[in-house]
Amino acid sequence: MKNIKEAPFLQEITRLTSNMYRLGWDERNGGNVSYLVSEEELKDYIDFSVIRTLPLNFHAPELAGKIYLVTGTGCYFKNMELFPETNLGLIRITEDGDNAELLWGYEDGGKPTSELPSHLMGHIERLKIDPEQRIVIHCHPTNTIAMTLTEDLDEKEFSKKLWRANTECIVVFPEGVGVLPWQLCGTIQIGIDTSKKMKDYRTVIWANHGIFGTGKTVDEAFGLIETVEKTAQVFMIARPNGILNTITDAQLKELTDAFGVTDQVKEGWLG
Numbered sequence: 001m002k003n004i005k006e007a008p009f010l011q012e013i014t015r016l017t018s019n020m021y022r023l024g025w026d027e028r029n030g031g032n033v034s035y036l037v038s039e040e041e042l043k044d045y046i047d048f049s050v051i052r053t054l055p056l057n058f059h060a061p062e063l064a065g066k067i068y069l070v071t072g073t074g075c076y077f078k079n080m081e082l083f084p085e086t087n088l089g090l091i092r093i094t095e096d097g098d099n100a101e102l103l104w105g106y107e108d109g110g111k112p113t114s115e116l117p118s119h120l121m122g123h124i125e126r127l128k129i130d131p132e133q134r135i136v137i138h139c140h141p142t143n144t145i146a147m148t149l150t151e152d153l154d155e156k157e158f159s160k161k162l163w164r165a166n167t168e169c170i171v172v173f174p175e176g177v178g179v180l181p182w183q184l185c186g187t188i189q190i191g192i193d194t195s196k197k198m199k200d201y202r203t204v205i206w207a208n209h210g211i212f213g214t215g216k217t218v219d220e221a222f223g224l225i226e227t228v229e230k231t232a233q234v235f236m237i238a239r240p241n242g243i244l245n246t247i248t249d250a251q252l253k254e255l256t257d258a259f260g261v262t263d264q265v266k267e268g269w270l271g
Ligand code: 2HA
Pocket: 029, 030, 031, 032, 074, 114, 115, 138, 185, 186
């Protein structure tokens, strides 16, 4: 067996968590990631024997047999690169969709993130839309959270504030962003509500808490989050001075036409 610390999929995730830590989006044990890994990618690194079985406390038969690399509950993003074996785990969803079998990791007796319902239910919804869906990232980006304190949480209003502030936004997320008002995190209910939003959006913001980005690649999901966060920063810097210049609906239409994403904009959102 090769050393799993050298596996490309593992290094991709630990590089990601280190990056997010340095960006200031994952203080303490904030944030969590889940990443679909194929048996082919794993076969040189693990023997697929089950170390422990962990109850999911919800039902995810759609993911039966799938294996996810998942950050551990209470784990710090800043420590993942150095100690992946305690801070990360590889879990396989059982055939009945009720349990997760630990195949590697959580070596100090840990278990998956408290936000596992949002992650797995999110994968289920996004897989229906995009069969290549692989990653869900949750983190706590400062300016995005700040913007949920000062702005209306209506999804169209919130999305359009981002689109109007910064040219790349409507091109990167023409479907807008989903927004959930505050509710208790780490629950099955927030998983249900978040995954409902993910039917329409690859990006979901939790007011006074953080953001989710999804996609087929780390770059896609991370790119959504960094584009929202960069724009929220621009918006929050400009806001106290009074906002004078924004991109108009006609200009937003020019952008969606030029970049071929017009059909992804929701009916009635542009003029
Ligand atoms: O503790 O970010 O939402 C990790 C979290 C919970």
